[in-house]
Amino acid sequence: VCACVRPSADRLCPCDEVLGVCDTNCCCDRECEGEVVLFTSCSLGSVRSGSQQLCNQEAAYYTLRTNVNGYSELQSEVQKEDNSNIFCIQSQNRVDGLSHPSPALPTDTNFDLLFKLFAPFLWRMGNLDQAVLAEVQASLGYQYGDLLVTTDSSGQRGMFYLPAPGVTPDCVNSPIAFLKNQSSRCSRRVVLKQDCSSLSALSMDTYTNIQLLAGKNADTAVVPVKLASVILESIEGTQSELTDGGGENHIPVLLNSSFCSNVVVQVFYVLKYNPAGAVVNASVSLVLGPIPEAAQLLEQQFQVQFIQEDGGEVAVHRSGNPGYVVGLPLVTGKRTTDGITRSINPKNTLSLLVSAQNQDCLLGPHQRSPVLFGLESTSGCTLRLDDIANCSLVSQLLLDVLRGPNYPQDVSSFGNYSLDSPLDWLQIKTDIIPTEAQGCSIPLSLHLDIEWTKYGSLGNPQAQIVSIKEVIQTNTSSLDLLSGGSAIYPIRSSVSFIPVSAAAVPGLRATPTFNAKLPFDFFYPFV
Numbered sequence: 001v002c003a004c005v006r007p008s009a010d011r012l013c014p015c016d017e018v019l020g021v022c023d024t025n026c027c028c029d030r031e032c033e034g035e036v037v038l039f040t041s042c043s044l045g046s047v048r049s050g051s052q053q054l055c056n057q058e059a060a061y062y063t064l065r066t067n068v069n070g071y072s073e074l075q076s077e078v079q080k081e082d083n084s085n086i087f088c089i090q091s092q093n094r095v096d097g098l099s100h101p102s103p104a105l106p107t108d109t110n111f112d113l114l115f116k117l118f119a120p121f122l123w124r125m126g127n128l129d130q131a132v133l134a135e136v137q138a139s140l141g142y143q144y145g146d147l148l149v150t151t152d153s154s155g156q157r158g159m160f161y162l163p164a165p166g167v168t169p170d171c172v173n174s175p176i177a178f179l180k181n182q183s184s185r186c187s188r189r190v191v192l193k194q195d196c197s198s199l200s201a202l203s204m205d206t207y208t209n210i211q212l213l214a215g216k217n218a219d220t221a222v223v224p225v226k227l228a229s230v231i232l233e234s235i236e237g238t239q240s241e242l243t244d245g246g247g248e249n250h251i252p253v254l255l256n257s258s259f260c261s262n263v264v265v266q267v268f269y270v271l272k273y274n275p276a277g278a279v280v281n282a283s284v285s286l287v288l289g290p291i292p293e294a295a296q297l298l299e300q301q302f303q304v305q306f307i308q309e310d311g312g313e314v315a316v317h318r319s320g321n322p323g324y325v326v327g328l329p330l331v332t333g334k335r336t337t338d339g340i341t342r343s344i345n346p347k348n349t350l351s352l353l354v355s356a357q358n359q360d361c362l363l364g365p366h367q368r369s370p371v372l373f374g375l376e377s378t379s380g381c382t383l384r385l386d387d388i389a390n391c392s393l394v395s396q397l398l399l400d401v402l403r404g405p406n407y408p409q410d411v412s413s414f415g416n417y418s419l420d421s422p423l424d425w426l427q428i429k430t431d432i433i434p435t436e437a438q439g440c441s442i443p444l445s446l447h448l449d450i451e452w453t454k455y456g457s458l459g460n461p462q463a464q465i466v467s468i469k470e471v472i473q474t475n476t477s478s479l480d481l482l483s484g485g486s487a488i489y490p491i492r493s494s495v496s497f498i499p500v501s502a503a504a505v506p507g508l509r510a511t512p513t514f515n516a517k518l519p520f521d522f523f524y525p526f527v
Helices: 111-122 130-139 391-403 479-483
Strands: 046-048 056-066 072-082 149-151 157-159 161-165 171-175 182-189 211-213 222-233 239-241 253-255 259-273 279-292 297-308 332-336 339-341 351-353 368-370 377-384 410-412 425-427 429-433 443-455 462-474 488-499
Touching (some): 161 297, 391 443, 391 462, 410 462, 425 462
Parallel strands (some): 222 279, 429 462, 443 488
Antiparallel strands (some): 056 072, 182 297, 222 239, 332 410, 377 488, 410 425, 443 462
16 A cells, blocks of 8 residues: 555646646636636546546546636536556555565565555555664665665765766766666766876776675675676777787776776676676677877767666567668577577677778777668778788688678578568578689678568558678689789678569549340340
8 A cells, every 4th residue: 555645636637837826727726716618627636546547536527617607617626537457456565666676575574564555455554654664675686777886995885877978978977776777978087198007987997896785775785896897998999809818907007198908998898797786797899999199089888777687588679660760780690400599699680890990901990880770881901912821721711701700600680670570581692703813712791682672552652672692792803903902902891781672553443334245035026
């Protein structure tokens, strides 16, 4: 039962926006006793004391009628309304209805507490004791929207903060709320010689030396943040993952007074929780990069994601319902003996290279972008001819780079896919243009031809993919002739969307024909 008393319907007035002033045509406004005669209509004809899903509630009705003098008169009445739906809500027993943690199991120690909590609801007793409610809520884990709590070695409690832009793009500390995924990008003003080794926001220790409390209760377990991965970024933009298993020595260092290395540029937290609302695991992935002396602003990216422990299959976002939506990624999968399977990782989809300055085809990692429905693009990388020592090896490496990791085999014809309908999935066809070169044969380009049509009614057509084909172009002559004597050659990847919808033809009925047979003596005796 709600701890607060539900107000009467005639005391509620949603259209009363200005206190102490009569709002025009607001019939429930108590400040409009003298102005009602000038009203033309009631902006709100009825006001209810609660939600329409309640089994019973009060409703106040307001109507205007015109008297003999032509002025308006207000008539109001309050009625009791009953909801005949068998799934109506008899009583509201939670104020924070968005949070429903798993109920505690009765034990010898908490039975009396649970009995006091649920007894008023079972026997329709009065308002719930606020002290009992506060005691129960304090004994549970986090609820939706609760701020995460941290602790230090001395036992001092604090809040878990993550930088985010405020009114300006500058970074300000923003508290992290439970079950609210957050992604932000902000900037800091940095004086390289002063801040390289002294500004805590640049050091990875600031984001790894964090002790989270599993719940709001002070007696809950402490969950340390574990370092999942560290990626080092060079001054040219290439990235490589740190494999020595530690990052203790990777602190910001000023080198030659020209740039500061090992600066945190990206932070990604993953927090796992159980059904009781307790944090059970916390990990962080970092990207460290250099800051040149000329840069006065440092842009940093932060992200936090909540994942339920043993929560089964992670929800995968769809790309339309049912047809594709322009700008959303293609839905891809792989065909196995058991049917169609799809990765829950959004990066494991059909993708293209992202063009970057001096991006070498044979030196990774490469930046990639998913293929978005309806958006055509062209990108690529550069191949240094001096690196071609083993033709067959380079040819396979280039093909893997153009296709990307975890290259899919099938594409769903609709954005609202179903893994149980293999007929709705299209296999990616491969068309390799044969080479005529006598020497080395390597792929020079990969192009995706995606044909789509409009499916359904003219009033609400849905985009459907009907065919997808990859066209791989190889060299038709020696690479020296193709490059014109240059030491590098561009390798290209592209995608195009081809509409194949037929023009709509209006449906016209055939002209009716008169097919009648008269009797043979119809004109007797004239004929």
